[in-house]
Amino acid sequence: MIFIIACSTSSTLYEKGESGYEGPALFKEKVVIRHAKGFTIDYHKNFKLVKIMSPFEKATDTMSFVLLQRGTPKPAGYQNAQIIQIPIQSLVPMSSMHIGLVGYLSAEHIVTGMGNLTYVSSEKIRARIKSGDIKEVGKDQGLNEELLIAMHPDLVMTIGSPVSKINRYQSLKQAGIPVMINSEWIETTPLARAEWVKLMAALLNRESEVNTKFSESEKEYARLVKLAKSSKTQPSLVSGMNSKDAWFVPSGSGYVSRFFRDAGARYHWADTKATGSLPLNFEAVYPVALNADFWLNVGILGVKSKRELLDKDQRYADFKAFKAGNIFTHNKRQAANGANDYWESGAVNPHVVLADLIKILHPELLPGHTLFYYQKLE
Template identity: 25%
Template sequence: MSPSSSLLQLSFLFSLFLWLGCAIAATPPVPVGNISRVEDAEYFNIYYGHTFKVIKNGVDGMSYLLIQNTSRMATKTKYCTPRIKSFVVPLANYSVDTTYFPVSFFELLGMVGSMKGITSDSITSECVLQWYQSGEIELVNKTDPKQLTQFSAHFIGTTEGQQACNFATFLPSEEDTPLQRAEWIKYLGTFGNLETRANEVFDAVKTNYLCLSRAAANKTTSFKPVVAWLLYSEGMWSFVKEEYKMKYVVDAGGESLDDSISKSIYNVSIPDDLDNFHAILCTIDVVIDETYAPEPTAYTISTFLDNTKAQDNSSFPFLTNGRFWRYDKRIHDAAPLDWFDGGISQPQLVLADLIEAFFPSGNYNTTYFRNLGKEEGVISIVPDKCGRDSSTPMDPVIVPCQ
């Protein structure tokens, strides 16, 4: 190659680099910033690009394209198909179908300030109720699409029914373990560009949960307590065996009732069924009764004995030993239970409650569970009990652990 050819080639490469540099400078990528990586949850994933991120929901198959509001894509791109929807983030505002929706995730993230609409005031959060009563949140009719389209996003907790373009599903309850459910805070965090906060909260919750579980495993007792979750409905008793509840039992140092012992349903009107059910109850150390009660304060040991057609409580060890529990301790207007809200976002508190239920110390105040054996009452959730600015993040409660 001649010297003149080499010079021409170098000149061309130099010009090419200059052109590329100008092109890159003219359209700089918008940095996504902090990111979240899914560690435990099974039903969602997050993927990141230069100016966008995508949430893949494994429950309903939806993909949410979240476009940074400072990118050119934000003004040009809009998707609304049966499988792909797009949102501009961080959300300017949002609404929530608050029928049994865990709004505590928004509190932990500090996103309540952008919550501008709710479909019901049946909420188990003092601070969200306070924000609503102050006029910062409006009550909207979820059957009127026009009222919902005014919001950048409308979060729902179900896959049923028709969904508008701004609807986004949030389904942590589909997961099988407590920590998998709690990690859905990362799912919501992406809508507010709050991945760093979501990571911090989940790390704190997970660390505390695992520490408590290790402490429970070290409890020095001869045998693990046998634990049963019971449900009564229309004259039938059944043993509840949802995966996440069974996981709680194991992590709290207990042992679930063997599947070979219990059948699905016991009809109290059939003598043989009733005898078999009573026989099993006599072997159980701890019972968690999750029978629905329209007025939780009215549900007592007498209610349980009437439903089981038992003469007294002397035959059942969980009653004589005072280890008969319900998870309706925190309620709002006798309807929604905080078990379905804060109990999902902060499983370390549920675990701490169960450890106290299985291994009573007498010096720990439970959050979600009340002991009917000791005639413990309920705590009413009211706005006046919000102890912070409603729009500021709520820190997770860390239970002392040794």
């Protein structure tokens, strides 16, 4: 589902939403969504109306949020929308994936709680955890609702999924704590995923900053795509590894496959239309992997060497990429606690991930680039 972004300048919208505010328009800088399909932002005089697609809720397709400038009256006509006072001053992200959004705007200071404090890569967030400024609030059935209500953050940001639906947080909403689903992970292109930083910027009134920074990321990403297309070669690759009788390969419509295409690679499953991962058996992947020039994203199971790969399955030694030493993982920035910065800052810096992939596949195109998220498996 695609939402159309429209300018909120009609008299009907002003009568509906801004009748209680007579001051000047407060938001000079606005964001325009060019890639993401999961949310929209419409600007009014003293508030912003955010709509977020909720793909796992049967009762409704979207959730509405009124981002209300502090100290101004609530607009009329949005009874079903949650009210969020902006700029937010305290945030409880329920996933470390959201840390990347906060870090992109250097706003780690607003994080006051997290669902789980173990798997965090950001040094600034870890420092706040160590000092006691960030509390662990649990998640799903283990959610510490009493602690959250006592903390009363400006916003709890969670991830929607079939097993963790928004109705899990009804008690928080009843306590006046807004709960927002952030579903950037359902986006199908790297830039669309990264563009959710504009939602974070809207919550912080940092539109001007995010417009400048994200525009630079877009331009660099486009430059790299053009550079990759200039290569005379298009090496083949395979991704992931076998686990518990299933090898999950990226589907053709997902963001990982888009990375491969933009980096100038040939990917066997590029034309599959599913957006998630494809669960295949080893025998289905084996003939493809046997002749693939590169083998990427191997470290998902904590594998750190080629020897550990063979401990998993001796047949890996048959792969062309194994013999040539062309095996790469995206865990170069993985901390001792298992947290991987690829899933934090990597999600909002797709141009850096793309540069890594081009360096791996076409090293002659980026001779001065040093791998940032990826590393070779020795």
